[in-house]
Amino acid sequence: MKRTLILAALGAASFGATNVQAEEVNIYSLRQPELLAPLTAAFEEKTGIKTNVLFVKDGVVDRVASEGENSPADVVMTVDIGRLDAAKQAGIWQPIPQDITADVPANFVEPDGAWVALTARARVFYVSKDRVDAENLSYADLASDEWAGRVCTRSGQHAYSIGLVASQIAHNGEEATKEWLEGVRDNLARKPTGNDRAQVQAIYSGECDLAIGNTYYMGKMLTNDAEPEQKEWAASVRLVYPDAEQSKTHVNISGVVLAKHAPNEDAAKQFIDFLLSDEAQAIYAETNFEFPIMPGVEASDLVQSWGELKADSLPLAEIADKRDEASKLVDEVKFDEGPQN
Known part of the structure; x- marks a missing residue:
């Protein structure tokens, strides 16, 4: 009415x-x-x-x-x-x-x-169905030793990546986020490259086991009749909502x-x-x-069918305020140069 x-x-x-x-x-x-x-x-x-x-x-x-x-x-x-x-x-x-x-x-x-x-679109994990059993994962896990050499992502300076880093700054502060970002960088299987779909292809080919991407790309790939190879990529992964237990999926x-x-x-x-x-x-x-x-x-x-999204309730305007800091931090840790260890 x-x-x-x-x-x-x-x-x-x-x-x-x-x-x-x-x-x-x-x-x-x-x-x-x-x-x-x-x-x-x-x-x-x-x-x-x-x-x-x-x-x-x-x-x-x-x-x-x-x-x-x-x-x-x-x-x-x-x-x-x-x-x-x-x-x-x-x-x-x-x-x-x-x-x-x-x-x-x-x-x-x-x-x-x-x-x-x-x-809304969630920034989630695509994980290999064959090589990853974990169900409950967090963004913090990206920096843990368990994922060394197993993570793929697009450029840290892409708008979607900056949004995620900015949300981490908003929640945890700049210093903690810098340490986390360095850990993620050193766990990468390769230098950041390609778009979100390319990360799923990398899992399919065995190059990495976990990739960061937006939810809607899964739907786009699973229904892509024009490029059926993308259906194969998508079928090799499952989607995990990070920090779902804390209702903080970005x-x-x-x-x-x-x-x-x-x-x-x-x-x-x-x-x-x-x-x-x-x-x-x-x-x-x-x-x-x-x-x-x-x-x-x-x-x-x-x-x-992918499960329940428990989204972060932090106002997006607050995340937007941290974007410049996020961009500077990505450059400071040389994220797009890949692992430094």
């Missing part, structure tokens, strides 16, 4: 409206249009508002900032807390109304309303920003409100293998 009333109040293209001037919303997205197609199609059908998606692979925040008051962007959709924080720091946002975000868990909303999360997010100079502001607000609806959250869950952030909306059956 709340969500229906919000949509009706925000603009002329409310549910069931007829004989109104056509509206549109311009979406700048780090995600390719085909990934958003199920969402935009459902929104258009429900509201009559046309969606225009511009895929911006790199530099979306800089682009909107450089366009200034003339920017056609109504909303910016991106992934990773770092990119969302960059949007805030660049000043390309206006507050998302609190009545739209009222039902969103507080740790998924930027305190000033600069962004709101849309989905999560990152995709999210949305309401553009500062949105030319179609009312339509943009309706679109953001729709993205937080049960319908849109369920579409995300089924098509992208991500976790809905709205209470009461379940993950897909495949994602649920």
Whole structure:
């Protein structure tokens, strides 16, 4: 009921409206249009508002900032807390109304309303089914002697890695995190390289036994009919949620920003409100293998088969504040050069 009333109040293209001037919303997205197609199609059908998606692979925040008051962007959709924080720091946002975000868990909303999360993805372990029996693992274990020469990961400077290191700083402090990061570095089976899928391939080939990666890549690999070899990689591993017993599995997010100079502001607000609806959250869950952030909306059956996510409740804005420290720490310990022992 709340969500229906919000949509009706925000603009002329409310549910069931007829004989109104056509509206549109311009979406700048780090995600390719085909990934958003199920969402935009459902929104258009429900509201009559046309969606225009511009895929911006790199530099979306800089682009909107450089366009200034003339920017056609109504909303910016991106992934990773770092990119969302960059949007805030660049000043390309206006507050998302609190009545739209009222039902969103507080740790998924930027305190000033600069962004709101849309989905969550956990930073987990992929472990070899044949060579790893452990069920309960922690991020701390990555630095233990048991895993010497058995760990694979992508670059420490990648946004996903920086998010994890920043969360460790937020929880444990910089000095403890530095010691931990040095231990992880020296347990690597090789220099950090490749993307998250490449780490699973390395387990499949026997190069390492444990890899760090995002949950949704497992779903993408298991259902990849175009590249069936990825199904074989994924079948060789199982997924472990680190620190599950302490409810501290690190999560990152995709999210949305309401553009500062949105030319179609009312339509943009309706679109953001729709993205937080049960319908849109369920579409995300089924098509992208991500976790809905709205209470009461379940993950897909495949994602649920991996076990229960007990996510870290630390506000993501606090993790974002530690990202610069995390990046400096990765360079300081020469993480991307691999083992130093």
